[in-house]
Amino acid sequence: MTYEEIKAQAATAVKELLEVAKLSSGDIFLIGCSSSEIKGARIGKGSDVDAAKAVYEAVYPILKEKGIYLAAQCCEHLNRAVIVEKAALLPGTEIVNVVPQLHAGGSFAMTVYENGDHPVAVETIQADAGMDIGDTLIGMHLKKVAVPVRISVKQIGEAHVVCARTRPKFIGGSRAVYDDILSGGDIQR
Numbered sequence: 001m002t003y004e005e006i007k008a009q010a011a012t013a014v015k016e017l018l019e020v021a022k023l024s025s026g027d028i029f030l031i032g033c034s035s036s037e038i039k040g041a042r043i044g045k046g047s048d049v050d051a052a053k054a055v056y057e058a059v060y061p062i063l064k065e066k067g068i069y070l071a072a073q074c075c076e077h078l079n080r081a082v083i084v085e086k087a088a089l090l091p092g093t094e095i096v097n098v099v100p101q102l103h104a105g106g107s108f109a110m111t112v113y114e115n116g117d118h119p120v121a122v123e124t125i126q127a128d129a130g131m132d133i134g135d136t137l138i139g140m141h142l143k144k145v146a147v148p149v150r151i152s153v154k155q156i157g158e159a160h161v162v163c164a165r166t167r168p169k170f171i172g173g174s175r176a177v178y179d180d181i182l183s184g185g186d187i188q189r
Helices: 003-022 049-065 105-116
Strands: 028-033 070-072 080-086 120-123 129-133 147-150 159-167
Touching: 003 049, 003 129, 003 147, 028 049, 028 105, 049 070, 049 105, 070 105, 070 129, 080 105, 105 120
Parallel strands: 028 070, 028 129
Antiparallel strands: 070 080, 080 120, 129 159, 147 159
């Protein structure tokens, strides 16, 4: 698997998810990415900065063009903290002091941090959509109602890919009326 092939797979995956997720400018797109898994190694056992950079170089321009913030989930050694631009955060959001490294945060989070304008780390975030590359378990950082999204890209390199969008909760029970657009009613499932 070449880095150009990794880039192509990542770009296709993010475009397909964005088409379904219907994100707006200012929304947050979370990626958990194991470069080890992309290269065919067990998560955390074969970090590859170039693989992480290939994913970043593929997805960041697509998200930036739409005004969508990229958030990167760190590995378990940093308790799956998230790297994101400070401008993406709500006022009062507490930041934590950590700079991701190759074996403490991971190569993708490190790449996002190194290329950010004003990157910060937070312990938790509520992203609007997400892509899990290599079974990194991003669900804890998605908004409350995550909806799986099936895309044509099943793997990036050797890493399994799972995608999700989010939607507002339905509340009110049997008497309530719901907005089909907010629920994703116009989206094929």
